[in-house]
Amino acid sequence: MSLRRTTTSIAAVTCLGVAAGVGYVVGDSPAPTTAPPIALANADLTAAGSCEELLDSYVERALEQVGPYGWGSGIIAFDSLGGSDAGESAGIERAAGVSTSRSTSNESGTNVQEVGVDESDVVKVAGSLLLRLREGELLAYDVSGDEPRLLSTTALDDARGTDWPGGPGGELLLVDGRAVVLGSSSDGLATTVTTVDLSDPTSPAVVDATTVRGRVSAARLHGDVVRIVLVNGLPELDFSSPDGTFGQIRAQLRNRALVRETTLADWLPTVDGEPVVACEDVAVPDDAVPLGTTTVVALDPASPADRTSTAVATDSDTSYFSTDRFYLAAGSPAWGWGDCFDCRPGPGSGGTTPIYAFALDGTDTTYVASGEVEGTIADRWSMDGVGGSLRVAVGASSETGNFNSVLTLREDGSRLVEEGRVDRLGVDEEIKSVRWFDDLAIVVTFRQTDPLYAIDLSDPAAPRLLGELKIPGFSEYLHPLGEQRLIGVGQDATLDGVTRGAQAALFDVTDLTAPRQLDVVRYPQHSQAGAGLDPRQFTWLPEQRVALTVVSQGWTGTTGWVSVLSLDGGSMSNRMVEVEHGSDVADVRLVPLASGRVVLVTGEDVSFFSLAG
Known part of the structure; x- marks a missing residue:
């Protein structure tokens, strides 16, 4: 099928995007000769022939989910981010490509998953300019002097009720002297995208501001293109509740009638009530996946009113961006509230997970292939794309x-097929963390002990388990420290699996057939490591051989520290610096500068952080 894409220029503040066309025909996969424990099949996407057909597809699926109490028999579920709805060493040669050094921190100051793909955060840095978002204001600092100096404060108000509480309320990206700021409404169902010109950081200018009904679940920067993933869940309708002898029957009939009366504006992202994606550019899955809409919007901050979108x-909140692909895993959603746009929500329930692949080129996001794995995909860290191969931990x-x-998957025409x-890996255990490298995967599972598995992916068609290490506790976040070391931040636990508090563990992966734990730092009882939920609270300083990570303790009366882990050979020394209290602990950042200094950002302050004791 040929691909069609349109881009429309929109003057001033009007609409978040117009559609970018895609082709959606996918063939059936051949039946396997034997059924593996986790099988791969094809997942179809189709395009509706008209807006009426698209609306009918939403309504038909929705009628199966509405009962006498509303959606799901009256249980109102909230998703993760506020909207409704994890041999012999001689035989393994690193020269063959097995490496643990692909992932590093981004030059914007944010600890990212993928080199070359920046992620939104509450703080960004470019040279001597540091930006931070705080309670609806964008603050610009000069960090070239002896102390950070505030240059300007820009209010980011919106008349339609955008809330800026920090965490899920606001994050930003910075490109070529312009900031793209994303703010969430207080109910989590709308997003304001504000572009600020910082060519003169002492006098910033808001050049575009658009509010769209849709919840931002991820935002990435590819070169000078910002991509925003918006999620629209089940519409909020004025459902009835049962009353009287035949109340349930009457309530269900009334509720079904409300669903039939919905319009596309109830299902698609909108600006001022108008959908921002064309009907023919919404792909409809044939699989039984969570009902709603996930839209990818792309824009160049140099001309923020020119946008493209596809849906x-x-x-789904489970999406992953490589340098040239976007993958959406449409498994069952996980419920609960999160502290940032795409912090780990944890896996949902369900047997199979469809995966949709899109190619990224400029502002284009074009569907290319899809497939389906049996099993759950916990979060974005469970996916990785490199060298034309998609690797997935299920x-x-x-x-x-x-x-x-x-699993390793490759594109075969319009299908993702298992390679x-x-x-x-971890029988009767749960995946706690995954880290991917060029030709290596490190997977941590947990039930009572912490198995750490090293998997050789140098041949995608024949991945193999190299070695494993079993220790108490588990790592929720893994970070490479060069070719031979790996640090894991997570939870200490007893031998029978009872967690005790946060810990940081240093691993030697020189011999991948026999990984070793070299040292461990244990934090106070009932403490939490921030990087386990939000990896942006971890900073690695390779020249100083120092890791900085945020540790907190307490739910009421919360205290937050920066743990300064200094590495010397195979050991770590730890120094704890108390820096914040209460809910502001979630926003603590440690931003490395090109000068070698580190900026500490807390709830109210921006200061330089001393690495010396």
Whole structure:
């Protein structure tokens, strides 16, 4: 099928985007000769022939989910981010490509998943300019002097009720002297995208501000292109409740009538009530996936009113961006509130997970292939794309065995097909963290002990388990420290699996057939490591051989520290610096500068952080 894409220029503040066309025909996958524990099949996407057909597809699926109490028999669920709806060493040669050094911190100051793909955050730095978002204001600082100096404060108000509480309320990206700021409404169902010109940081100018009904779940920067993932869940309708002898029957009939009366504005992202994606540019999955809409909007901050968008008719927070691909995993959603746009929500329930792949080129986001894995995909860290291969760590589900697996997938025409796999990782255990490198995967599972698995991916068709290490506790976040070291931040635990408090563990991965734990730092009882939920609270300073990570303790009366971990050979020394209290602990950042200094950003202050004791 040929691909069609349109881009429309929109003057001033009007509409967040116009559609970018895609082709959606996917063939059936051949039946496997034997059924593996986690099988791969094809997942179809189709395009509606008209707006009426698109609306009918939403309504038909929605009628199956409405009962006498509303959606899901009256249980109102909230998703993760506020909207409704994890041999011999001689035989392993690093020269063959197995490496642990691909991932590093981004030059914007944010600890990112993928080199070359910046992520939104509450703080950004470019040279001597540091920006931070705080309670609806964009603050610009000069960090070239002896102390950070405030240059300007820009109010980011919006008449339509945008709230800026920090955390999920606001994050930003910085490109070529312009900041793109994303703010969430107080109910989490709307997003304001504000572009600020900082060519003169002492006098910033807001050049564009658009509010769209849709919740931002991720924002990335590819070169000079900003991509925003928006999620629209099940519409909020004025459902009835049962009353009287035949109340349930009457309530269900009334509620079904409300669903039939919905319009596309109830299902798609909108600006001032008008959908921002064309009907023919919404891909409709044939699989039983969560109902809603996930839209990718792309813009160049140099001309923020020129935007493109493409959408899939499903509600999913699990998305991953490589340098040239966007992957959307449409598994069952996880419920609960999160502290940032795409912090780890944890896996949802369900047996299979469809995956949709899109190619990234300029502001274009074009559908290219899809597939389906049996098993759960916990979060974006469970996916990785490199060298034309998609690698996925999957957990157990109702359709798999009682273990975890690592799969490699490749694009075969319009299908994602399985190329290789490793099974039986952590029998009866849960994946806690994954880190991918050029030809290596490190997977941590947990139930009572912490197995750390090293998997060779140098041949995507024949991945193999190299070695494993079993220790108490588990790592929720893994970070490479060069070719031979790896640090894991997570939870200490007893031998029978009872967690005790946060910990940081140093691993030697020189011999991947026999990884070793070299040292461990244990924090106070009931403490939490911030990087386990939000990896942006971890900073690695390679020249100083120092890791900085935020540790907190307490739910009421919360105290936050910066743990200064100094590495010397195979050991770590720790110094704890108390820096913040209360809910502001979630916004603590440690931003490395090109000068070698580190900026500490807390709830109210911006200052230089001393690495010396």
